[in-house]
Every structure is written in structure tokens, then in C-alpha cells.
Amino acid sequence: MGGFFVPKQGAELWAYIIGAFVVGLGILYALSLTPKSLRKTLIAGITFLGGLFFALEFFWPVDTAGPMAGKNFLTAYIKPVSSVTTILGALALGLGLYSMVSIHGRAVAKRRENWGFSAVLLGAILAMAIPAIWKEYDKSPQIAGFYRIMYDGGFNPLNATMFSIVAFYIVSAAYRAFRIRTVEAGILLMSAVIIMIGQVTLGQLLTAWIPNENFSSNFRVENLSNWILTRVNSPAQLAISLGIGVGTLATALRLWLSLERGAFFDEEL
């Protein structure tokens, strides 16, 4: 079984690719012939088996010594089984690309409102995709340079521009959040001011005259700031994380055991 998952080379690799393609098509054809009620059972079964593999691998006790230290009998198969997710992702990317090109291609062809944006988008896809694929086959410095111009000179600055906009949005959102209209907003503002002042050297200078020892040290702004962060903020964050963790477990159980089915949770089993 282990040899099946070992990376292949040359003709053997192509044989595996073609074999996988044929088997995949066969499975899809068989699925299309399966009655709808049986299809649901089949999907539930595959979901259960997939979940069972990862659950068993995680829960099964591991060897404490020897060549299998820190591993159990399923650990070796984690990578190949996880590759299925990568393969499904690659297939889905094709679907996503089709969705995008068909929507924007139609917008351009029918000269819909704002079709110019669609044309720019399609042009940008080609402008990035062509040098990115080309450089894999042509190792000349010109192609690599062209790709770098597109990626480092075009894409990265655009990405950074979008990220930098967040700074302005933080100001406008904070302005609205900190308007004191309720007691909660007042507490929020006070806490934010203390933390902001406590994090900067200039702010810490304001209370530097208070001795940093005994009871009085509690009134130094950096200590107040640290107290809010570690004694108020952290426990609240941990409590939220605990609730989320239990919620994730419950949702994962429902999905794994197919307790909710139909088209996304609208039908009872």
C-alpha cells in the first residue's frame, strides 16, 4: 500500500495520471447513475470514512520509542490522504476560473453596465497568467524579469495599497465606536485610551513620577494597561475561544455523522 503513495517518475507518472483520470471519470459516471436517495447514503458514508480516518489518526495512541516514536499506524497515510484536499482544491480552482470568466466575458460581450471593469479584470488575468505559466517552460531572464515586473511591480504594490487603506478605515470605525453614547461605549473608550497611552513611551512618561513599587505602582499607566490586557482582555478572549471550540466540535460531529443533510441544513434526516 505504501508504494502506491510514493511519488512516481516518467512513464509511470503518466500511467498513474491517466489511470486516475479514467477511474475518476468512471466514479463520476457511476455516481450520476446512482438514484438520489442512494447518492445521499453514499456521500454520508464517504464523509464518515474520511472523518473516521482523521479522528482515528488523532486519537489512536502513539509509540513512545523506536522508529515509530510519536506516530501510530495511520500517521504515514496522513500526507497522501490530505493530498485529496489539494486535488479537490485544484479542480475547484478550474470551476472558479470558469465562473469568473463566464460572468465577466458575458458582461463584456453584451456591453452590460460597467463592462469596462470586467474587461480590465479579464486583461489582468491574462497579463498575470501568461508570464507565470511561460516562465515555467522558458527559463530565460527576460521572461523571469517580465514576471517580476508583473508580480513585484504590479501585484504586490496593489496588495499593499489595499492593506494600507485599513489604517484609514480603523480611524473612521474607531471614531464611531468611541462616541460616548452609552456606559459600555464609555468603558470601551477609557480602556482604549489607557492601553494606547500605556503602549507608547511618551504616554508612560505621564506617570513615570509614580514609584514603581508597592501599591502605588498600580497607578502607573503601563501597569494599568498591562492589567487590562492580561487580566480582562485575555480571559475574555479565552472564554470566547472555549465557546467557539465546543461549537466547532458540535458542528463537526453533525457534519461527520451527517445528522443534518439535504441542501445545507434545511432538511432533517
Add this chain to the structure above:
Amino acid sequence: MKHATWPARIILLVLSGIILYAILSARRGKKLYLRRIPGLNAIEEAVGRAVEMGRPILGSIGLGDVDVITLQALAIISSVATTAARFAHRIVLPLRNAAQVPIAEEALRAAYTAGGRPDVFNEQDLPFLSGEQFAYAAGVAGIIQRERPAATFLFGTFYAEALIIAENANQVGAIQIAGTPSTTQVPFFIAACDYVLIGDEYYAATAYITRQPTLLGSLIGQDIGKMLLLGMIILGVVLVTFGSPFIANIFGDKDLETFAAYFRAATGGK
């Protein structure tokens, strides 16, 4: 590769058992009570507002892969879509992950069918924008500025793009309901949105909206599990305060024998 420690095995098994028992109890017809969650009460109001204004609804299921968080987000948006379908109203759901495209299409098609208006569903309202975080954010911001949605529903895994999307929607006057398990983004949503689901309210949303016994039971099971964990935390605090590190010690030990040794020590060496 990480593996479960013995305490984790026991706790996860107990929690799973509690949740499954609660689900089975609910499915047998046990009456269950849910407290009111303002953000979820506002969903119908937000949909109604969009219908009255004749402007679309915008949804986002975030940047996540096809995981539990994203599927939960899709379940919430599907519930919103079912409500919107009753008024034959559009919901625009730009997507960031290509793998989300077929799943989201299927889910929303089913939601519009459940709402009685499958004819209103349009695949083009679920555009795949980009796999890149800020390209997606720019795309959603563009859609918001052009379509001027009256209501936005932001659920799923979000990072820095959360504020870009929420602030753009705020600029066009949309009523906003958001929820995310990404705790770092919750403050930004609170600052920018009208209603925010915090923590496990995110997972309570579908149960609250649909009132399905399976989901209600699961929610009650979660609450019992949380009470159990809370009890352990309190017990741990009390024991540590009085000088016994028993609870603190048993967590983190992988070795079954060490784990058992703590129990033997705690029970007088038996």
C-alpha cells in the same frame, strides 16, 4: 504530527457523548428553550429593509477553506437567502475560495427553492472574485459601491479585509450583521457593524433561525459541555489555591502511565 493526550481523549469523548445525547433527546421531541440573540432577531428586519429599499443584500462567507466555519457561514447565509426568496429578493455572495463556488451555488439554489422562488436565483450573483485576500477585499468593496446593498451579512473566517468590507458597507448605509470565530476581527466588526455575533453565538445562529431539533439539541449539548468545562476550571482554580496542582498536572501529559499515576496519587495510591 499532533496527537491527542489522554485528558484530551477523555474530554472530547465525554463532550461528544453529551452533544450526541442532547441531539437525540431533541429529536425525540424534548422541548428546548433558547435565549434571544439580538443579531439574529435583526435578520428579518435587515431583509425587510432591503426589500423595501429595492436594493440587494450582500453576503460574504469570508476567506476560509471549505471547513466547519465556512459551512456554518454558508448555512446562515442560506437561511437569509430563504427569507429573501420569499420576497423574490436578490442576494449577492462574492466568493474568495474557488472550492466554495459549487457548494455555495448548490446551497443558495436550494435556499431559493425552499423559499418558493427558484426562478429568482441567479448563478451570476455568486461571483468568484480572487483567491488573494486584498484582491477579494477590493472586489467586494467595488460590488458594494456599485450595487449599494441595503443589508450585509458577513459570516465566516475574516482577517484584515473585514474592516475594508464593513466600512464600505457602512458608507453606503447598509444595515450590517456580522459574526466570526476569528477573535482578532470581532472588535473591528463591533466598531463597524450594527449587530455582531460573538463567540459561540456564531454556531447558535442556524439553530436559532431554523429551530430544527437536531441543531437545537446540538446547541443545548454545547451549553452542557461548556458548563462541565467551566466546572473543571473552577475546580482547578480552587485546588491550585489550596496547593493541589492535580487538575493543572493532568493536562498536557501524553503518557498514559503518568496520567494514571496522578490519579493513583490523588486517590491515595490505589
